[in-house]
Amino acid sequence: xxxxxxxxxxxxxxxxxxxxxxxxxxxxxxxxxxxxxxxxxxxxxxxxxxxxxxxxxxxxxxxxxxxxxxxxxxxxxxxxxxxxxxxxxxxxxxxxxxxxxxxxxxxxxxxxxxxxxxxxxxxxxxxxxxxxxxxxxxxxxxxxxxxxxxxxxxxxxxxxxxxxxxxxxxxxxxxxxxxxxxxxxxxxxxxxxxxxxxxxxxxxxxxxxxxxxxxxxxxxxxxxxxxxxxxxxxxxxxxxxxxxxxxxxxxxxxxxxxxxxxxxxxxxxxxxxxxxxxxxxxxxxxxxxxxxxxxxxxxxxxxxxx
Numbered sequence: 001x002x003x004x005x006x007x008x009x010x011x012x013x014x015x016x017x018x019x020x021x022x023x024x025x026x027x028x029x030x031x032x033x034x035x036x037x038x039x040x041x042x043x044x045x046x047x048x049x050x051x052x053x054x055x056x057x058x059x060x061x062x063x064x065x066x067x068x069x070x071x072x073x074x075x076x077x078x079x080x081x082x083x084x085x086x087x088x089x090x091x092x093x094x095x096x097x098x099x100x101x102x103x104x105x106x107x108x109x110x111x112x113x114x115x116x117x118x119x120x121x122x123x124x125x126x127x128x129x130x131x132x133x134x135x136x137x138x139x140x141x142x143x144x145x146x147x148x149x150x151x152x153x154x155x156x157x158x159x160x161x162x163x164x165x166x167x168x169x170x171x172x173x174x175x176x177x178x179x180x181x182x183x184x185x186x187x188x189x190x191x192x193x194x195x196x197x198x199x200x201x202x203x204x205x206x207x208x209x210x211x212x213x214x215x216x217x218x219x220x221x222x223x224x225x226x227x228x229x230x231x232x233x234x235x236x237x238x239x240x241x242x243x244x245x246x247x248x249x250x251x252x253x254x255x256x257x258x259x260x261x262x263x264x265x266x267x268x269x270x271x272x273x274x275x276x277x278x279x280x281x282x283x284x285x286x287x288x289x290x291x292x293x294x295x296x297x298x299x300x301x302x303x304x305x306x
Contacts, residue, residue: 004213005208007165007237015296017299018299020267020292024055025076034051037050045081049086055284058285071102102141103167104137109145111151119156121137122164123163140165145169146170153168168214170216209262217241218256226256227256230263237265243268268291
């Protein structure tokens with residue numbers, strides 16, 4: 001299926017526009033889980049990876065029916081080398097088993113064959129020595145930095161084929177984003193120029209839902225800009241970071257919604273996977289499920305106000 005159709009179907013099935021960020025790090029893991037991994041593997045990258053997998057799989061099982069997508073932040077896993085990469089592979093496989101689309105948050109950026117290799121890694125794989133295709137991670141979406149232009153995005157889209165999509169950074173949620181993205185580029189800002197490119201890249205890549213498989217990362221911390229970006233990208237799905245722990249409220253997060261009430265998924269990472277730290281129970285999966293329920297109610301009320 002077309003990537004936008006898959007994500008739209010998941011939103012409809014779950015009744016949620018929430019995207020759960022699977023961004024584990026030792027400081028977010030309960031003590032009892034860390035101790036089990038240390039007992040089994042000693043103080044090693046393998047222990048961290050094993051703890052990440054146990055942590056993630058419990059969260060995936062607890063919230064899969066309540067969210068539209070999962071978004072593992074690849075850097076959290078790459079920091080632990082080969083063991084961390086295997087933890088990422090296991091996490092994505094569990095998301096697939098749960099039937100929930102996966103957005104690999106890797107923000108890849110290069111040109112030509114190198115960009116294609118990034119796409120092959122995260123989508124359907126690359127060609128082996130015998131000419132047969134070896135499997136990739138099989139994610140539905142990949143985040144990408146489009147500031148090298150079409151030379152960097154088109155090869156990733158080609159590698160994605162008919163079933164994958166790319167979320168391009170347009171207006172990000174971090175405080176320093178305006179240093180570049182808000183500067184003038186002719187009669188528009190740099191971010192607005194990028195929005196125009198995203199719209200052009202996705203113009204002939206619409207799914208049955210009317211949305212493109214070239215989406216845009218537009219932060220919840222800049223709602224005014226999100227509304228302006230929607231005018232420039234009417235058919236793009238917005239991946240919205242910045243909700244919750246980064247300071248964006250529900251009304252801010254849905255600022256870029258289309259008139260039909262669709263076209264956005266809102267990410268929360270620490271607010272969900274770290275929710276257990278607020279009650280001290282160390283029952284991380286149950287706390288994550290409660291946090292997703294609260295997020296869904298918050299975003300649903302905000303959508304009703306649009």
